[in-house]
Amino acid sequence: MKGGYTGKMLFVNLTSGSIEEKELTDDVASKFIGGYGIGAKVLYEMMKPGVDPLGPDNVIGFITGPLNGTGAFIGGRYIVVCKSPVNGGWNDANSGGFFGPELKKAGYDAVFVSGASDKPVYIWINDGKAEIRDASKLWGKDTVETLEALIEETGERRLRASLIGPAGERLSMMAAVMNEEHRAAGRGGPGAVMGSKKLKAVAVRGTMEVPVADPEKLREANRAIREAAQNGPMAPVIKAFGQLGTGMGTGASALSGDTPVKNWGGVGVVDFGEEKAHKLDAAVMDQKYRTKKYACANCIIGCGADYEVKEGKWPLKKTFRPEYETAGSFGTMLLNDNAESIIKCNDICNRYGLDTISTGCTIAWATECYENGLITKEETGGIELTWGNADAIVDMCQAIADDKGFGKILALGSAAAAAKLGKGAEYLVTVRGIELPMHDPKLAPGYARTYYTDPTPGRHVKGGTQTNQARRPDKYVYEGTGDKDLKMTSGNEILQLAGLCLMSAFTGMRDMAVQLMEPVTGMKIDEAQQIAILKRTMGIRHAFNLREGLNPFDIKMPKRAVGEPPQAEGPLKGVTVDYKLLAENFFEAMEWDVETGKPKKESLEALGGMEAVIRDLYGK
Amino acid sequence: MVSDVLNYFKSFADTSRMQISAKLFSMFRHYAGVDQVTIDLESGATVTDLLDALAGRFNNPAFKNDETQLMLMINNENAPLQTVLKEGDVVHLLPILGGG
Numbered sequence: 001m002k003g004g005y006t007g008k009m010l011f012v013n014l015t016s017g018s019i020e021e022k023e024l025t026d027d028v029a030s031k032f033i034g035g036y037g038i039g040a041k042v043l044y045e046m047m048k049p050g051v052d053p054l055g056p057d058n059v060i061g062f063i064t065g066p067l068n069g070t071g072a073f074i075g076g077r078y079i080v081v082c083k084s085p086v087n088g089g090w091n092d093a094n095s096g097g098f099f100g101p102e103l104k105k106a107g108y109d110a111v112f113v114s115g116a117s118d119k120p121v122y123i124w125i126n127d128g129k130a131e132i133r134d135a136s137k138l139w140g141k142d143t144v145e146t147l148e149a150l151i152e153e154t155g156e157r158r159l160r161a162s163l164i165g166p167a168g169e170r171l172s173m174m175a176a177v178m179n180e181e182h183r184a185a186g187r188g189g190p191g192a193v194m195g196s197k198k199l200k201a202v203a204v205r206g207t208m209e210v211p212v213a214d215p216e217k218l219r220e221a222n223r224a225i226r227e228a229a230q231n232g233p234m235a236p237v238i239k240a241f242g243q244l245g246t247g248m249g250t251g252a253s254a255l256s257g258d259t260p261v262k263n264w265g266g267v268g269v270v271d272f273g274e275e276k277a278h279k280l281d282a283a284v285m286d287q288k289y290r291t292k293k294y295a296c297a298n299c300i301i302g303c304g305a306d307y308e309v310k311e312g313k314w315p316l317k318k319t320f321r322p323e324y325e326t327a328g329s330f331g332t333m334l335l336n337d338n339a340e341s342i343i344k345c346n347d348i349c350n351r352y353g354l355d356t357i358s359t360g361c362t363i364a365w366a367t368e369c370y371e372n373g374l375i376t377k378e379e380t381g382g383i384e385l386t387w388g389n390a391d392a393i394v395d396m397c398q399a400i401a402d403d404k405g406f407g408k409i410l411a412l413g414s415a416a417a418a419a420k421l422g423k424g425a426e427y428l429v430t431v432r433g434i435e436l437p438m439h440d441p442k443l444a445p446g447y448a449r450t451y452y453t454d455p456t457p458g459r460h461v462k463g464g465t466q467t468n469q470a471r472r473p474d475k476y477v478y479e480g481t482g483d484k485d486l487k488m489t490s491g492n493e494i495l496q497l498a499g500l501c502l503m504s505a506f507t508g509m510r511d512m513a514v515q516l517m518e519p520v521t522g523m524k525i526d527e528a529q530q531i532a533i534l535k536r537t538m539g540i541r542h543a544f545n546l547r548e549g550l551n552p553f554d555i556k557m558p559k560r561a562v563g564e565p566p567q568a569e570g571p572l573k574g575v576t577v578d579y580k581l582l583a584e585n586f587f588e589a590m591e592w593d594v595e596t597g598k599p600k601k602e603s604l605e606a607l608g609g610m611e612a613v614i615r616d617l618y619g620k
Numbered sequence: 621m622v623s624d625v626l627n628y629f630k631s632f633a634d635t636s637r638m639q640i641s642a643k644l645f646s647m648f649r650h651y652a653g654v655d656q657v658t659i660d661l662e663s664g665a666t667v668t669d670l671l672d673a674l675a676g677r678f679n680n681p682a683f684k685n686d687e688t689q690l691m692l693m694i695n696n697e698n699a700p701l702q703t704v705l706k707e708g709d710v711v712h713l714l715p716i717l718g719g720g
Contacts, residue, residue: 236682237715240647249715252645256691256698256714269696274643283650470691470716473700571698 001026002213002522004066009042010108010130012123014197015056015115019130024109030523031609033497034065034109036092036456037537039081042112044540045612049547053085053189054171054196056116062103062162062202063111065499068297069104069210072218072516073225074504076101076297079496080162080177080185082193083544086413087432090455090544093176093190095162096296096501097183102160105206113199122163122201124154127208135200139169142351143178146201156205163201164191165353170403171195172411173433174358178350182304182320183296186355187459188434217519225509229300234508238301241506242293244282245303246324251277253324254332257443257572258470261332262387263364264429264436264560267570268332276337280327285339290321301503307343314344314394322346322356325460328438329360330393334367338390345397352401358413361435363396365414366406369424381405429558432550434458441579442563442572444469445476448579449485449586451561453552455541461502463489478578482589485582487527490534494525497537535590536607539599542592543613551597552583638663638707640670648713651680661705667692668701670711683713691716 001007007029011020024038032038039061051057060082067075078100084091103111107128120135133153138146143165150161161179168175168191175191176184194200212218229238240248253259254268255277261268268277278284289309295302305321322330322342330336330345349356363385369375370385377384383392383399383406399407409417415433418424429436431451437460441448446466454462465485469475495504495513504512514525525533545551559565563576587594591603601618604610640659649655652674659673675684692699693712705711 236647236651236680240650240682244647244650248650249646252712252714255645255712256693256716258691258716269693277645278649278655281646281649283646468716471698471700571693571696573697 001029003211004070004213004517004521005029006104006107006109006210008108009110009112010125012111012113012130012132013115014113014117014121014132014199017132019132028609029066031533031536033494033533033537034499035063035079035094035497036081036541037497037533038110039063039079039092040090040537040540040544041609042110043081043083044544046112046114047083051083053083053088053193056114056197058083058193058196059112059114060190060193060197060199061110061112064100064104064109065497066521067499067516069101070212070218070520071222071298072520073222074299074301074501075499075516076299077496077499077501078103080190082190084188085171085192085196086173086189086416086434087550088548089432089550090541091188091190092456092541093185093187094461094496095177095179095183095185096299097160097180098297099160099162099179099183099204100499101297102206103204104210105208106204107206107208111202113197113202116196117198120198120200122150122199122203125202125204126154126156127206138200140166142166143353144181144351147181150201150203154203154205159203159205161201161203163203163353164194165351167352167354167401167403167411168192168195170411172354172400172403173413173416174355174362174400174411176349176353176355178353182350184350184355187357188456191353212520213522214519218516221515221519224515225507225512226300228507228509232508234506237506241303241503242301244286245305245321247280247282247285247322247327250282250324250327250331251280254280254328256470257440257570259328259332259438260429260436260440262335263333263361263368263427264440264558265368266335267567267572269570271335272332276335279337279339280331280342282321285321289343294320296501299501301506303503309340309343312340313391314340316343316347319343319347320350325438326356326360329357329364330397333361333364333438334393335388336390336393337388341390341394344394348394348397348401354401357437358435359397359400361429362400362410362414362417363393365424365427365429365435366396366410366417368427372427374423375421379406429560431458431557432555436558436561439466440572441561441577442567442575445478445577445579445582446485448557448562448577449582452555452557452579453583453586455538455545457552457555461496463492467505476575478581480585481582482585485586486531486534486589489538489586490530493534493537494530497533532607535599535603536609538590539604539607539610540613542599543617546597547616553597636663637661638665638705640705641710642670642674643710643712645713646715647682651682652678665705666701667694667699667703667705667711670705671701
């Protein structure tokens, strides 16, 4: 490949202590691009079905995209893949910050870790040299302390690290992989997989130049992105995101019906209301707490911010602005309008390494159970889990982080907690054990298809027709959606595989990933190739689940999320989403058999690179 | 502001005009610097006319451009841009999706 890749992947086995470099071939790179595409190809071929997600045979990968480290705007995201301990299926989660570009500059496109260590370790990669180091002194430290300790031990002030906090060490099913104090590859329990391997961190420092196929054309592409962001029709939105962050619309979106309310059982305009919505508006919170702007690598939007809470119950010297998903999970989902409690919960999750969506939504589930008498004050250790009780929310979040008292049960996540307690299943809003994120499919039905059938189910970043769908008059027409879904999802897939942030879509610039991929890698990717890439990278993730016995059509969609029964009032009243038809349409467009769930053999053969999948699904 | 007040009182005698209350959230509140505004419009005006008026009032294209992720509710129900407004309507300006 002319650029974008180092062509090298690192394989570390923590049981044997072996470290091996392998080539990332041009063939694999061009067919699977990067991120979870390459991750799925590697894990599918390395792992056998049925392995314990928290055992040594699970493999966790930290994978860059080809745009990482090249200077391509908004191209700083990397992806963590593994078999999920939550549901035994495929898992990928992505994160921004600076880790991905730094790993690339340190000489590797990806690091895959198998086996398990007897004692805590970390992997140190410094300009092409990798070693396994003792992490006994790091074990027990929170994410901020761990980063500081790594810097002190290595003497590399500018290192970046992908690491876990105490939640991952304790194998919480909600444990995230964190980087730079507040960036999280959060979902599906990847932090617990690191913890099970006694892997505290992957720390990297790189000063090598990442090759770029055509630097001048990359500069031109970057100029076009900047022009779209600053002067295009979406400029006001991009500017607002840069100033206010993703949380700019949390309260407002509760009113529109986008952000779920009261564990998905409420109606925003009725149960949350305008006054509370205003309190969660980032424009309001920023006036009081914002100290500094934060931007990930090569990002011209910069949607993050440092916060400081000077007084009150939960003062914090340096913390970070809660993202939209966090403000929804700890705010609207709990009828909580206390901004400082949300900032505190965000801080707890960041420091202990917890996924804010699952943690907040698990507390919302427990609160509904408590309000309905299924969980008692005795069980919670005196914490009164009533709607909007900010003190109780912070106390329970801390209990989950500390893995103490009732928090020990909730640290399992809501679905596993319900199973352990033997009650509360009727209030779960989960897909295959994962709490749904903060976008209601009744407003944008495309989410129902991705929550239901993406091989990484229950996520809001997996393509689909939902982009700009909320206001479209035809959004509740469920027939004939397959081709559009296929096209839009393929665009999203290439974006994520390339290492772009999903926020890049808000620039309104079409096919940004493709326009950057050509100058960076030399690869021209047309629409047909994009769809072929999707069929490979989604198909291999899907096949990973199928060989584990997991078929998306076996998933029971949470009824509240799809309007069964429909809401009686508010902007989404009367809406029921035909998610099954949306899924069938998509399966047909993907050339997946609707009855068996299998990708069709002739389609797999035509794609290339899917030999292992064909062997598993159809024999030799 | 004086003209707003005059228009408001004139509207009681003038059935060719109407007063529409616009509630601003998220980036709309950020750009306007206020969370609510009353706009005087001709009877029969649509939501698009309201947005044009807001764009003029606050001198910001965020209110006018169709591509700015705008979500509208009229009296707490979703509404398209073509909706004809009537006296006393309350219009919420919201982002089309929260992000992140």
